[in-house]
Amino acid sequence: MVQNVKKLKLEPFDARDWRLGIVRSQFNNHITSQLQKSVLVRAKKYGLKIDMITIAEVAGAIEVPLMLQRLAASGKYQALVAISCIIRGETAHFEYVSKYVTEGILRVQLDYKIPIAFSVLTCDNEEQALARTKIGGDHLDAALHQARLLQEI
Structure with a gap:
């Protein structure tokens, strides 16, 4: 059960001219598709139009960082979103995949200086x-606000 946690309130702003890239893994699709829906609902509050959003679907979590890197390298996007779901199994595979995906996403974010909603x-x-x-929208808030801050500094 999710505990009640005090949430930081990040208000939507006008990002209608921005481009957003989303990379979503298809593994655990019933979960990742709902995360994506949450992101897209929140994106509308920022004025982001669907034709300004690129959605790349990859097989699994381990493929997410490479596709993020490709989108980041294009220089077209103000922010990116990584969507995946890794569920613990009976082996150490969960730890390896979680670690590699997390490190890969961080590396893309730092190398390309682009906020990535995790x-x-x-x-x-x-x-x-x-x-x-339903928390994908909250992750998008953080990335878009970070992108705006980076533009302002």
């Missing part, structure tokens, strides 16, 4: 993941 769920079970499918 909407990668790393959960012990499917129930935990399903309880978190």
Whole structure:
């Protein structure tokens, strides 16, 4: 169960001329598609139009950083979103994938100086993941506000 946590309130601003790139893994699609929906609903509040949003679907979590790198290298986007869901299994695979994906996303963000919304769920079970499918919009808030701050500095 998700505990009540005091949330930082980041208000939408006019980003209608911005481009957004989303990379979503298809593995655990019933979860990642809901995260993507949450991101797209929130994107509308910033004035982002669907024709200014690129959505790249990859097979699994491990493929996310490379596609993010490709989008970042294009120089077309003000922010990116990484969407994936890694659920713990019976082997150490969960730890390896979670670590490599997290490090890869961070590397792209730092190398290309582009904010990436980290909407990668790393959960012990499917129930935990399903309880978190609506938080993609919160991750987008953080990335868009970071992008605006970087432009201002």
